[in-house]
Amino acid sequence: MKPEKKHGAVPVSRVRLRSAEACCAARGSGQVLEALRREVNARGLEDEVQVTACSSLGLCEHGPNLVIYPEGLWYSGVTPADVPEIVRSHFQEDSPVERLRPLR
Numbered sequence: 001m002k003p004e005k006k007h008g009a010v011p012v013s014r015v016r017l018r019s020a021e022a023c024c025a026a027r028g029s030g031q032v033l034e035a036l037r038r039e040v041n042a043r044g045l046e047d048e049v050q051v052t053a054c055s056s057l058g059l060c061e062h063g064p065n066l067v068i069y070p071e072g073l074w075y076s077g078v079t080p081a082d083v084p085e086i087v088r089s090h091f092q093e094d095s096p097v098e099r100l101r102p103l104r
């Protein structure tokens with residue numbers, strides 16, 4: 001049986017935001033989302049890792065946030081420069097990037 005596919009979601013919608021300045025989109029989540037898609041494809045993980053945008057996760061002041069299922073694990077304050085480490089460490093080495101997990 002094939003293992004369950006992992007899923008990374010990045011909020012890019014401004015729906016339910018209190019202020020545009022505080023939202024993930026205003027802090028560059030769109031660039032994080034594109035970097036994540038590129039890195040997953042570059043490493044040939046597109047059949048194992050599904051990347052989607054989502055609406056606000058409710059912790060806007062810590063964004064851009066990334067939540068990964070099935071673990072339910074969050075990364076916060078993510079930049080495009082963090083994405084290669086996340087993909088390599090989390091998805092390929094099964095080792096979370098602890099420095100991006102201030103909300104544990």
Ligand code: FES
Pocket residue numbers: 011013014017022023024025055056057058059060061063064065
């Ligand atoms: S917009 Fe990212 S958590 Fe609210």
